[in-house]
Amino acid sequence: MELSRLVACSQAVKATRSRKKKIASLAELLRAARGEEIDIAVTFLSGTMRQGRIGLGYAAVMKVRVEPASISTLTLREVDGTFADIKACAGSGSGKRRAELLGGLLGRATDDEQKLIRGLVVGELRQGALEGILIEAVAAAADVESAGVRRAVMLHGALDGVARAVLEEGAAALSRFTLEVGRPIQPMLAQTCDAAEEAVAQLGEAVLDFKIDGARVQVHKDGDEVAVYSRNLRPVTPAVPELVSMVRALPVATVVLDGEVIALKPDGLPHPFQTTMRRFGRKLDVAKLQAELPLTSYFFDCIYAEGELMIDQPARDRFARMGNILPAEQVIRRCITDDPEAAEAFYDEALASGHEGLMAKSLDAAYAAGSRGAEWLKIKPAHTLDLVVLAAEWGSGRRQGWLSNLHLGARNASDGGFTMLGKTFKGLTDQLLTWQTEALLTRELGREGHVVHVKPELVVEIAFSDVQTSPHYPGGLALRFARVKRYRPDKTAAQADTLATVKRIHEKGHRK
Numbered sequence: 001m002e003l004s005r006l007v008a009c010s011q012a013v014k015a016t017r018s019r020k021k022k023i024a025s026l027a028e029l030l031r032a033a034r035g036e037e038i039d040i041a042v043t044f045l046s047g048t049m050r051q052g053r054i055g056l057g058y059a060a061v062m063k064v065r066v067e068p069a070s071i072s073t074l075t076l077r078e079v080d081g082t083f084a085d086i087k088a089c090a091g092s093g094s095g096k097r098r099a100e101l102l103g104g105l106l107g108r109a110t111d112d113e114q115k116l117i118r119g120l121v122v123g124e125l126r127q128g129a130l131e132g133i134l135i136e137a138v139a140a141a142a143d144v145e146s147a148g149v150r151r152a153v154m155l156h157g158a159l160d161g162v163a164r165a166v167l168e169e170g171a172a173a174l175s176r177f178t179l180e181v182g183r184p185i186q187p188m189l190a191q192t193c194d195a196a197e198e199a200v201a202q203l204g205e206a207v208l209d210f211k212i213d214g215a216r217v218q219v220h221k222d223g224d225e226v227a228v229y230s231r232n233l234r235p236v237t238p239a240v241p242e243l244v245s246m247v248r249a250l251p252v253a254t255v256v257l258d259g260e261v262i263a264l265k266p267d268g269l270p271h272p273f274q275t276t277m278r279r280f281g282r283k284l285d286v287a288k289l290q291a292e293l294p295l296t297s298y299f300f301d302c303i304y305a306e307g308e309l310m311i312d313q314p315a316r317d318r319f320a321r322m323g324n325i326l327p328a329e330q331v332i333r334r335c336i337t338d339d340p341e342a343a344e345a346f347y348d349e350a351l352a353s354g355h356e357g358l359m360a361k362s363l364d365a366a367y368a369a370g371s372r373g374a375e376w377l378k379i380k381p382a383h384t385l386d387l388v389v390l391a392a393e394w395g396s397g398r399r400q401g402w403l404s405n406l407h408l409g410a411r412n413a414s415d416g417g418f419t420m421l422g423k424t425f426k427g428l429t430d431q432l433l434t435w436q437t438e439a440l441l442t443r444e445l446g447r448e449g450h451v452v453h454v455k456p457e458l459v460v461e462i463a464f465s466d467v468q469t470s471p472h473y474p475g476g477l478a479l480r481f482a483r484v485k486r487y488r489p490d491k492t493a494a495q496a497d498t499l500a501t502v503k504r505i506h507e508k509g510h511r512k
Contacts, residue, residue, distance in 0.1 A: 001037045003079055004072035006044060007112050014397050026137030038167055039160040040076045047125040054087040056098055058122045064103045068111040138163045144171040152177035154369040157184055157233055179309050181222040181254050184229040186370030193377035196347040197340035199360035205338035209300050209359040210350045211380055213273045214262030221247050221255045239280050243297050252306055252325055259299030269354040274468050298332040303367060311367040356380045382463045383505060385497045386488055388418050389460055391453045392440050402433040403440050403452060410499040418456050419475040419499050427484035459488040459496050467506035475499055477506055
């Protein structure tokens with residue numbers, strides 16, 4: 001299949017807001033793909049590559065400048081093959097060789113094809129083809145029910161293998177996708193809720209878990225073999241030897257558990273999230289880190305045990321099975337209640353213990369892997385700050401033509417200037433994007449590539465989970481999970497929150 005055909009499909013998906021039209025365009029392309037082309041097309045349309053990271057960062061990619069070709073000649077297999085060749089480069093001169101291979105590929109690509117290739121390599125290809133839409137497109141192309149494809153993807157952990165099987169073999173192929181111990185499945189996710197009493201009102205009798213700010217892990221045990229995977233399904237087994245030893249000793253031959261690991265202080269209070277994540281860095285002295293920063297594990301769900309797939313069983317049965325397998329100290333602190341006052345008291349206990357809040361879970365819910373359903377609710381206090389917009393970036397995909405990603409700054413009380421704390425494009429409606437673009441352009445100071453710098457006048461209320469240290473910003477701090485709540489036309493930049501306020505929030509979090 002020609003790359004130009006996939007590019008045309010990508011552009012058609014970008015150009016429409018209609019879910020139905022997106023699915024139709026994607027399904028038409030997938031019907032025309034053959035064999036390995038299906039795997040390649042699905043990953044490209046997802047904004048990823050089969051090879052993962054290939055050793056070229058944003059700066060290196062942007063340095064490779066070649067004139068685009070006037071005629072398209074590239075195929076999907078040729079692009080995928082070049083990505084594989086780039087990743088295989090190693091040793092002295094490998095950086096130069098990677099750039100040469102990328103330059104050769106871009107030299108054969110038209111302007112639109114170059115944009116897609118660059119976007120894939122740097123991980124910034126946003127085209128509106130989210131996995132949910134792609135799953136429905138695969139189902140439409142294969143003329144099967146989307147629920148069957150969704151379940152197969154959940155158990156397989158990726159769409160590409162499932163797409164090829166169902167497109168080549170039909171619905172019968174879906175039955176062979178089941179959980180394999182040693183292959184991670186997508187984790188179940190949660191929606192947000194403002195209060196514990198609201199959660200029990202919504203769910204009825206529910207299990208409430210402490211919500212800890214650690215690293216989520218999925219653990220697979222098969223005999224003496226133990227594998228640990230991160231939230232994004234990356235293998236991290238070597239980084240957590242204490243967890244491996246604990247799971248290896250469990251009184252079951254096979255089990256798959258969902259949980260978190262966290263670094264605790266000597267007094268039992270949690271370290272900040274970033275401290276825990278030191279255990280998962282790129283270059284690790286595992287023994288030294290284990291001695292300095294031991295991890296404690298807590299589990300909250302059992303996905304598979306002794307040959308039995310448990311995701312379709314109600315949560316109460318999964319939790320009971322987990323309780324029979326794990327020692328009590330390895331199970332997350334939890335209570336079961338339908339009493340709003342008891343729920344709020346347990347929420348207060350979680351916060352007093354230094355944790356983020358609570359998770360509320362329906363006792364009747366199945367384990368909906370990969371889904372952010374209403375059966376799991378997360379309850380935690382949200383911070384807000386009034387910050388100043390320093391710049392904004394032109395959007396892509398369905399936000400093309402709008403200034404989207406905001407650069408946010410806190411006020412320096414000493415000199416009246418502003419210190420950048422991060423960026424966000426979350427929480428912006430189409431109406432707000434339209435107003436924001438016009439308002440920012442009237443305050444434009446200058447441009448730097450896709451970034452428009454503006455007069456620091458507009459104040460925006462930002463919600464965020466916490467403040468973390470960051471070497472990327474001048475103040476050494478950055479907001480975590482920042483989201484726009486609203487603009488504050490009632491406030492001037494001189495009334496924005498100060499960097500000192502941000503530092504106090506950060507220090508409070510570090511004292512947890």
